[in-house]
Amino acid sequence: MAKAFASAGDTQAKTETLETIAEGIYALTAEGDPNVGAFEGEDFLVCIEARATPLTAREWLTRLREHSDKPVKHLVLTHYHAVRVLGASAFDAENIVSSEVTKQLIEERGKQDWTSEFERMPRLARGAEEVPGLTRPTQTFADRLDIDLGGARGKLELHFCGRGHTAGDIVVWHPKSKTLFAGDLVEAEAALYTGDAHHFDWVGATLDRVKSFGAENLVGGRGAVARGRAAVDAAIEQTRGFLDGMIESVRPVHERGGTLKEAFEATHARLAPRYGSWPIFEHCLPFNVQRLWDELDGIDWPRIWTSERDREVWAQLQG
Secondary structure, eight states, X not given: OOOOSTTTTOOOOOOOEEEEEEXXXXXXXXXXXEEEXXXXXXXXXXXXXXXXXXXXXXXXXXXXXXXXXXXXXXXXXXXXXXXXHTTGGGGOOSEEEEEHHHHXXXXXXXXXXXXXXXXXXXXXXXXXGGOOSOOOOSEEESSEEEEEOOTTSOEEEEEEOOSSSSSSOEEEEETTTTEEEEETTOOBSSOOOXXXXXXXXXXXXXXXXXXXXXXXXXEESSBOOEESHHHHHHHHHHHHHHHHHHHHHHHHHHHTTOOHHHHHHHHHHHHHHHHTTSTTHHHHHHXXXXXXXXXXXXXXXXXXXXXXXXXHHHHHHTO
C-alpha cells in the first residue's frame, strides 16, 4: 500500500508542553511539532516563531498569557517556512525581525511554500482561512542584531551562523541564561527537513558556529528542550549525524551514476534504524534526498517546491 502523502495522514493532536527555562524565558514544545518560545523584557515580550496560522498562534499566546501580559514588541522569525511564519498577525508585534536572506526567500518563494507546506501538513494549518497574506519582516539584518531586554534581564543576540536548513536561518542567543533558540538548524530527537538546505555548509561550519555558543539550554525547531551542556551538544551532534548519514549515502550513488531512487533507498536503509521512529522522518526524506542530489548536480540555490513538484518527487520515491 502506498504511503499517505507527506504528513497528510498525521491527524493525531500532539500534547503541548509549556516550559519555563529560566526566569522570563518560555518554550512551548509539542511532541515533534514546531516549537515556539518567548523572552520577557522589562516591559515587553520578544516572541520566537509565529506558528502556521493566526488561530494556532492565539492558542500559544493564551498559554503565554498565563505568565505575562506584556505586549509583544518583537516577533523573531528564524527562517521563512510557512508553518513558522503565517500566524504572525495574531501577535500584533511592533517589529517582525528576520535575516535579510529570509526576506529575500519570502519574496521569491513564500507563496509556493505556503501552498506546499499546508498540503504536506494539513493538521498544522487549522484556521488557514484567517491567514491575511505572506508574513513580511519589518526589520532585517545581515549578520547580527541585538535586542536589549531592559533592566537586569540582559540582551538577546540574533546571529546568522551560515547557510543550513535554509540560506537565511538565524539563532537567538541569551548570554545571561546561556539559552539558545536554534530554529531548525538543530532538532532534538526529531528528523530533519532539508528540502531547502545547504547540506555541506550546514554539516560543517554552520553547526560548528552553533556549538561554539556553549549553550546550556537549547530549543531546537522540533523536539524537547535540551538542558545541560551534554544534552545540548548531543542534540547538535545528532543533527550533524543525520546530515552526515545522508551525504555518505547519496554521494556514492551519485558518483557512480546511479539513480535518485537508489540514493533514496540507500539513505532510508542507513538512517531508518536510528531515526525512522522520529517525527516526520518518512515525510521529509524524499524531499531531503532530492535536494541533496540537486546540490551534487551543482544546483547551489534550492529549487522552489510547488505542489506539483512535491507530489512528483513523493510518487517517485515514496509511492
